[in-house]
Amino acid sequence: MQDVISRTLSISGFVFVMLLVIEYVNVLTRGAWQQRLARNRWGQYGVAALLGATPGCLGAFMVVGMYSHRMLSVGAVVTAMIATSGDEAFVMFAMVPGKAALLSLVLLVIGIVAGVLTDVFADRRNDECPGLVLHDEGQCGCFHHGQILRQLREMSPIRGALLVGLMVLVVAVISGLIGPAEWNWVRVTILTATLVSLLIVSSVPEHFLKDHLWHHVARQHLPRILAWTFGALVLMHVLTEYLHLEGLIRENAWIVLLIACLVGMIPESGPHLVFLTLYVEGTVPLSILLASSIVQDGHGMLPMLAHSRRTFLEVKLVNLAVGLVVGAIGLFLEF
Numbered sequence: 420m421q422d423v424i425s426r427t428l429s430i431s432g433f434v435f436v437m438l439l440v441i442e443y444v445n446v447l448t449r450g451a452w453q454q455r456l457a458r459n460r461w462g463q464y465g466v467a468a469l470l471g472a473t474p475g476c477l478g479a480f481m482v483v484g485m486y487s488h489r490m491l492s493v494g495a496v497v498t499a500m501i502a503t504s505g506d507e508a509f510v511m512f513a514m515v516p517g518k519a520a521l522l523s524l525v526l527l528v529i530g531i532v533a534g535v536l537t538d539v540f541a542d543r544r545n546d547e548c549p550g551l552v553l554h555d556e557g558q559c560g561c562f563h564h565g566q567i568l569r570q571l572r573e574m575s576p577i578r579g580a581l582l583v584g585l586m587v588l589v590v591a592v593i594s595g596l597i598g599p600a601e602w603n604w605v606r607v608t609i610l611t612a613t614l615v616s617l618l619i620v621s622s623v624p625e626h627f628l629k630d631h632l633w634h635h636v637a638r639q640h641l642p643r644i645l646a647w648t649f650g651a652l653v654l655m656h657v658l659t660e661y662l663h664l665e666g667l668i669r670e671n672a673w674i675v676l677l678i679a680c681l682v683g684m685i686p687e688s689g690p691h692l693v694f695l696t697l698y699v700e701g702t703v704p705l706s707i708l709l710a711s712s713i714v715q716d717g718h719g720m721l722p723m724l725a726h727s728r729r730t731f732l733e734v735k736l737v738n739l740a741v742g743l744v745v746g747a748i749g750l751f752l753e754f
Contacts, residue, residue, distance in 0.1 A: 420653075423649070423652045423653055424649075425596065425597050426597075426648075426652055426718070427645065427648050427649040427652055428588075428591070428597045429597045429598045429609070430476070430480065430644075430648050430718055430721055430722065431641065431644045431645045431648055431722075432588050432591075432592075432597065432609070432613070433477060433480055433609050433612065434480050434483070434484060434640075434644050434722045435636065435637075435640070435641050435644065436585070436588075436609075436612045436613050436615075436616040437480060437481055437484045437612060438484045438487070438488075438636045438640055439616045439619060439620075439632055439636050440612060440615055440616060440619065441484055441485065441488055441490075442488070442631050442632065442635065442636055443619045443623070443631075443632075460492065460538070463490075463491050463492055463494075463495040464494070464495055464498050464531045464534050464535065465531075466485075466491075466495070467482050467491055467495040467496065467498040467499040467502070467530075467534065468498050468499065468502045468527050468530050468531050468534075469527075470482050470499055471498065471499030471500060471501070471502030471503040471527075471530060471719075472502045472503065472523055472526070472527050473503075474504070474508035474512070476503070476717045476718045476719045477605060477608055477609075478499070478503065478719075479499055479500065479503045479716060479717065479718075479719025479720070480718075480719065480722055482495070482496060482499040482500075482719075483496070483719070483720070483722040483723050483726065484722070486723075486726075486730075487640070487722075487726045492534075492538050493537060493538065493541055493730060493733065493734065494533075494534035494535060494536075494537035494538030494539075494541070495534055495538075496534075496723075496730070496734050497530070497533050497534045497537045497734055497737050497738065498530040498531050498533065498534030499530065499719070500530075500716040500719055500720060500734055500738055501526055501529055501530035501533055501534075501713050501716075501738055501741065502523075502526050502527045502530035503526075503716050503717060503719050504522075504523070504526070504691075504712050504715070504717065508523070511695060514695070514699050515698075515699060518705070522705075522708070522709065522712060525709065526709075526712055526713065529713060529741065529745065533737065533738075533741045537737055541733075570621075570622075570624070570625070571621065575625060575628070577628060577629060577633045578620060578621075578625075578628055581620045581628070581632065581633070581637065582617065582620055582621065585613055585616055585617045585620060586617065588613050589610065589613050589614065589617065592606060592609050592610045592613060593610065619632075620632065640725065640726070643725035643726070644722050644725040644726075645725075646725065647721065647722075647724035647725040648718075648721045648722065648724070648725065652687075652721075672703070672704070672707065672750055673750065675703055675707055676706075676707050676710055676743070676746045676747070676750060677743075679694050679703075679707050679708075679710055679711040679714075679742075679746070680710055680711065680714045680739055680742045680743050680746065681739075682694075682711070682715070683710075683711050683712075683713070683714025683715035683738070683739070683742060684714060684715075684735055684739060685715070686716070686717075686718060686719075686720050686721050686724070687717075687718070691711055691712070691715045691717075694707060694708055694711045695708060695711075704749065704750070704753070704754060705749070705754055706745075706746050706748075706749020706750050706752075706754055707746060707749075707750075709745060709746065709749060710742040710743065710745055710746025710749070711742070713738060713741055713742035713745060713746075714735075714738045714739050714741075714742035716738070720734065720735065
């Protein structure tokens, strides 16, 4: 249970600081980069695919954060979640580096194709969140030169609460209480994003702090992210602790394909390693590992549970269908 709490805080903390940074950059630029990205649909797929292909779940978390602010389409989320292998990417590159590189490239291409088709057939705008709020220049600013010290001396309860929370997160990351146990790029990324968020909270004026960071990010998003992430991780802990997935594997490759894709629906990193191990041992073909990789997305979709259960289900079902189709083609072609 301690590991569940640690991962909940890691995921929720990183998503929170990334949402905070996105909110800040969008208002600072008057939404210009968001508008350019939204107009360039192919740019959305490219950004989502590259973030998804990044080993680990941080890139996928960033995609969910951008989707929640109307910067990406549903198809772009599908692209990222197919391209990502979550934490398993590190294991795959350690066990079968050559095949892992090839698999990552194939997943990226399949993800873009699936994302484009999803948007073509879904034809649904991202209207789940009111998005980032912009005001006239005279009303809203992100940085008031010469006012930072005065704002810290006359600190409001909201600014104090956010600063304390972020400083606790910094200490927890540095000490290894949350996040990876060793210093790697994931831990450095979380720490860097948190330090940037700390600077933002220290420098923004009171209006920006209340309307954008507190009411929108902290109060609207954070509680749901914490609740859904913790609930999903507890459920997955119980299932994987008492349900031995290895016992479900059968000699029939079609049954194994179905099981692999259904297991991929679980928003958890661990179960996919069963099929990676079976592939490395030569028990299952590459097509089943590919299908499993398409459907599973590690912890990448957990924040989406907090944002929109409908979108979570839609993306997972699309990925399930793509995984089954690609896996079936692979079994027919015997690879």
